[in-house]
Amino acid sequence: MSVLRLAIPTPLRRLFDYLPPAGTQLDTLHPGVRVRVSFGKQKDVIGLLIEISEHTDVPASKLKPALEILDQHPPLPDHLFELARWAASYYHHPLGDAVQLALPVMLRKGAPCQFAHALLWRASAGASLDALSSRAKKQQETLSILLEHPQGISNDALRAEGGETVQLKKLAEKGLAEQFEFTPDSHRPHLPPELLREPVLSLNSQQQQAVDSVNQSSGFQPFLLEGITGSGKTEVYLQIIEAVLKAGKQALILVPEIGLTPQTVARFKARFNLPVVVLHSNLSERQRLDAWLKAREGVAPIVIGTRSALFTPLKHPGVLIIDEEHDASFKQQDGFRYSARDLAIARAHREQIPVVLGTATPALETLWNARQGRYQHLKLTQRAGNAKPPRFELMDIRQTALNDGLSTALLRQIANTLKQGNQVLVFLNRRGFSPSMHCDSCGAIADCRRCDAHMTLHMKPPHLHCHHCDSQRPIPRQCPECGSHELKAVGSGTERSEQTLTAMFPKYPILRVDRDSTARKDSLEKMMKQVHTGEPCILIGTQMLAKGHHFPDVTLVAILNADGGLFSADFRGMERTAQLIIQVAGRAGRAEKPGNVVMQTMHADHPAINRLIEDGYSAFADDELQLRRHTQLPPFQHLALLKAEANKQGRAEAFLRAVREQLEQTGMLSPQSRCIGPFPFTMEKKAGVFRAQLQLQSPQRADLHRSLGLLCQFLEQLPEAKKVRWTLDVDPIEV
Numbered sequence: 001m002s003v004l005r006l007a008i009p010t011p012l013r014r015l016f017d018y019l020p021p022a023g024t025q026l027d028t029l030h031p032g033v034r035v036r037v038s039f040g041k042q043k044d045v046i047g048l049l050i051e052i053s054e055h056t057d058v059p060a061s062k063l064k065p066a067l068e069i070l071d072q073h074p075p076l077p078d079h080l081f082e083l084a085r086w087a088a089s090y091y092h093h094p095l096g097d098a099v100q101l102a103l104p105v106m107l108r109k110g111a112p113c114q115f116a117h118a119l120l121w122r123a124s125a126g127a128s129l130d131a132l133s134s135r136a137k138k139q140q141e142t143l144s145i146l147l148e149h150p151q152g153i154s155n156d157a158l159r160a161e162g163g164e165t166v167q168l169k170k171l172a173e174k175g176l177a178e179q180f181e182f183t184p185d186s187h188r189p190h191l192p193p194e195l196l197r198e199p200v201l202s203l204n205s206q207q208q209q210a211v212d213s214v215n216q217s218s219g220f221q222p223f224l225l226e227g228i229t230g231s232g233k234t235e236v237y238l239q240i241i242e243a244v245l246k247a248g249k250q251a252l253i254l255v256p257e258i259g260l261t262p263q264t265v266a267r268f269k270a271r272f273n274l275p276v277v278v279l280h281s282n283l284s285e286r287q288r289l290d291a292w293l294k295a296r297e298g299v300a301p302i303v304i305g306t307r308s309a310l311f312t313p314l315k316h317p318g319v320l321i322i323d324e325e326h327d328a329s330f331k332q333q334d335g336f337r338y339s340a341r342d343l344a345i346a347r348a349h350r351e352q353i354p355v356v357l358g359t360a361t362p363a364l365e366t367l368w369n370a371r372q373g374r375y376q377h378l379k380l381t382q383r384a385g386n387a388k389p390p391r392f393e394l395m396d397i398r399q400t401a402l403n404d405g406l407s408t409a410l411l412r413q414i415a416n417t418l419k420q421g422n423q424v425l426v427f428l429n430r431r432g433f434s435p436s437m438h439c440d441s442c443g444a445i446a447d448c449r450r451c452d453a454h455m456t457l458h459m460k461p462p463h464l465h466c467h468h469c470d471s472q473r474p475i476p477r478q479c480p481e482c483g484s485h486e487l488k489a490v491g492s493g494t495e496r497s498e499q500t501l502t503a504m505f506p507k508y509p510i511l512r513v514d515r516d517s518t519a520r521k522d523s524l525e526k527m528m529k530q531v532h533t534g535e536p537c538i539l540i541g542t543q544m545l546a547k548g549h550h551f552p553d554v555t556l557v558a559i560l561n562a563d564g565g566l567f568s569a570d571f572r573g574m575e576r577t578a579q580l581i582i583q584v585a586g587r588a589g590r591a592e593k594p595g596n597v598v599m600q601t602m603h604a605d606h607p608a609i610n611r612l613i614e615d616g617y618s619a620f621a622d623d624e625l626q627l628r629r630h631t632q633l634p635p636f637q638h639l640a641l642l643k644a645e646a647n648k649q650g651r652a653e654a655f656l657r658a659v660r661e662q663l664e665q666t667g668m669l670s671p672q673s674r675c676i677g678p679f680p681f682t683m684e685k686k687a688g689v690f691r692a693q694l695q696l697q698s699p700q701r702a703d704l705h706r707s708l709g710l711l712c713q714f715l716e717q718l719p720e721a722k723k724v725r726w727t728l729d730v731d732p733i734e735v
Helices: 078-090 093-099 137-148 153-159 166-173 205-215 231-248 260-272 285-296 307-311 341-349 363-371 410-421 494-504 523-531 573-585 607-615 617-631 653-668 702-719 719-722
Strands: 002-005 016-018 035-037 042-053 119-123 176-180 220-226 250-254 276-279 301-305 317-323 354-359 376-380 391-396 421-425 436-439 455-459 463-465 489-490 510-512 538-541 556-560 597-603 638-646 676-688 689-698 723-731
Touching: 002 035, 002 093, 016 035, 016 042, 042 093, 042 153, 042 510, 042 653, 078 093, 078 307, 078 341, 093 176, 093 463, 093 556, 137 153, 137 166, 153 285, 166 176, 205 220, 205 231, 231 250, 231 260, 231 317, 250 307, 260 276, 260 301, 276 285, 301 307, 307 341, 317 341, 341 354, 354 376, 363 376, 363 617, 376 436, 391 494, 391 607, 410 421, 410 556, 436 455, 455 494, 463 638, 494 510, 494 653, 510 523, 523 556, 538 653, 556 573, 573 607, 597 607, 617 676, 638 653, 638 702, 653 689, 653 719, 689 702
Parallel strands: 220 354, 220 376, 250 301, 250 317, 276 301, 317 354, 391 597, 421 538, 421 556, 510 538, 556 597
Antiparallel strands: 002 016, 002 042, 035 042, 119 176, 436 489, 455 463, 638 689, 638 723, 676 689
16 A cells, blocks of 8 residues: 655644545656645645655554645755755754745645736837837836836736836837737747846956856855945846856845845846846735746746745756845744755755855854855955945944934034935934833833833824734823823834934935835835935935945935944844944945944944944954854854743743753753753743743754754653744744
């Protein structure tokens, strides 16, 4: 008797056995095909075939037949299916959940693995913008999008890029657009006579060396491209990809956030005469599946996406690029806690292609790998063109009166910058109007009822909002503790700073960029267009402004709270603070105009901050690595966190205490490994549950993973484990 061994998305770390559907030819089945089954009370569950076995521990009378084999061929290529299986093993995550997450949502739901037979639109042969009147702005915008998509674009995708479908009929009547049915085989791209839409920029010697090193490499080779902000890393990416495209291969580029995707896509579309496919969570499920299929079938030569795009198959892989590799967004923080950056290295090894990790502020683990010779280290130490690095100024505000977080000296510099016709960027990593609201009479603070956190006061619209669990409530008219009406906002967020700057500089536009102001579709792009007009304005925002943006007219960057991570409980707090300062500072003076960076601080004599601004990130990283070596922290030790949540205080800690006793008594830990904790999270209560963690560490990765494997087996048999929600986080980035 043959049984199908399936990975099914459940919290259980095991496979499930089913009989094949009647009439199934077993020799036609391959690992990775999707199988529809009933599972417990669920009548329609999609599993993935792992293997066909002649043995089963389930009595024959209890074996159910599978309902349907959904695929003739596995949706994922073998090497990516194996990568997903390896990742499940490395991160000690249930296999069924991990391998399913490598597929688009529609495939997880059982949809056919094929393109939608939808009608698409494209520009007619010979169509150009010159054929339209200068007054037909909407038609020009829509035709411009069609010209950027010679392979065709759907109505939904056209709307997503800002086009208007009502203009399509008008363009068709003028012979400038046409509708057709998409089939991948008939629209596979051929290298156009003119691959480039625009000429390449001239490279300096360091950039040229970086391009040559990657293009001349053969097989698998990881590169760390460490380039100071404004050094032209994107131009290096573009010229590497040009060589890949000429060789008939594809490129996959990962960016940390959706906010960076539009500008990255715009740069690539402006350069290449080939389709650029985008993958991120703002697409509809159908759009995402079609984009995924275009990449798999080789229809899309260039694929740009966020973290989950890592598993997108390429028919002809040529290069993998991870932009801003240090960014925490590349690590999934819930569910399947994988690192897209680290798995990209493993994927490139399987596909035998180069992988480029680009950043101005490398993660210390990445930097250590480069210094150990595991990665080839490419450096860009000068800004592109004639741009000069910005000048830093530490502004000590210990004895200074502040106007909603802004010192008089800083306001004077902002005024001078605007008068000179330049732009200002004000960085404050706090959303909302005020971080907290308190009563002047009794001192009570508006706290979240579900978290150990203060509610943030927002004024647009007026409400209290917890940014940790997303709970919201109206602003109270009186103190719920004493009944007083003396309620005041404490501290400044982006909304309050926006209000203050608007009052002080009424003649200039104030553009606030945070998750609240950019929630509406295209709102960020509209603000960026206004900035790129070059007119004087003030940009104020959170770390959404810190990454990747090119603001040639910003000559002053003001960092209002530079001390945010100096005394963090997380050992990576100082590293993240340094990265954020360098990234934000890098927005200043990126073109011909010199830039200044003013950092308001209560700790102007802090040695790490002074080392950073006087000697640069590399010198700071040297000091931090020495400290990590001394304290035996990553990259000199390998870490994992066992996290537990419970609805009663103390229960999670008690559970972890019992686990630690078992670890130490049963020999699950190697002599070199050790346990630290348990201890509560810095914010113990979040979203109504109490959280604690146990830290496991070892100098040997293999020893740690052996212990984690035994630990998972033990916990699945432990009755007490059913009273808490436990998870493992391997290589955590937040401790």
